[in-house]
Amino acid sequence: MARNDLQGSLDLLVLKTLSQRTKLHGYGIVLHIQKASDELLQVEEGSIYPALHRMEQSGWISSEWALTETNRRAKYYRLTSAGQKQLQAAEQDFEQLVKGIRAIRRYA
């Protein structure tokens, strides 16, 4: 049984975003998710931070303070190798969930 809920989906989005960049700050992750999903997925911007900190505590991502292009200090996150594995697991979980929902919709 695939474990999946809203929190798991947000994790997947963040991990996937970070896997495509070397490093990115929270604001950048929010913008990327909005843009890449054609504005379909609106993350309430603040809600990304509890998720980021939780993932950092779990060792999936690491953080460091660095300067942005406009010379502003921002906390940048990058994917760790544990995060890479977690991303694969999350993607599989998500596939399972989608498959499961599709199966039920066909059946109904």
Place this chain on the structure above:
Amino acid sequence: MSLMRRIGNLWRRQQVDADIQAELESHIEMAVEDGVRAGMCEQDARREARLRFGNPVLVRERVVDADITLSLSGICADILYSLRQLRRAPSFSLTAILTLALGIGASTAIFSLVHAFLLRPMPYPHANRVVVVWEQLRVLGIDRFMAPIGDFLDYRNDNRVFDEMAAVENAHFVLRAGEYPERIFAVRATANLFPLMGLRAALGRTLTASENQPGHEHVAVLSDGQSNGKTASIMQRTNCTMY
């Protein structure tokens, strides 16, 4: 690694709080910047950024929560997991526990010996500068020979190495002060032994230089080493007056 960071976070709360605060502020500032770049005036851009961000106080509390709850529940989970693993493999656990117990026990025993004989300082000030000088009697193959008093006096007169030299000799005396004679362990010493070791009498006084002369009547200092009761009873039986 992450466990160490979690434990660390518990103690560095203030720094972590400031870190979170700075992170959230930088998010809003970047959003404002983007708004201004898109043509909004700063006030509008700031309002818009705040709206999109949500309640900053609430967000901050939830971020702090994410740090703390995980730190505690994570540690608990780690401990429970290790306990489960131990129970799953009892023979391995037993071996590991026995090995640890023996290892710790042996280390403790060895350390107690080393500590008692090598590490623990003697209860005297500057104990590391106190040495015992022996004579050698090569003819008889004796490495540690007590210096006769004449030799000691020569050593002390010609001494340019030590701050002070005192002579000490173990001895046994018979104490005849009660119903039965009693054998007591004693030390014969020159009067300057006490200042040399930095010792003062708790009651009365120690020996004086004049008492150190040949022919002077014998003077004793009672030690408190054995037990108070014994010292007190000796003092009572000998009717000794205290100075």
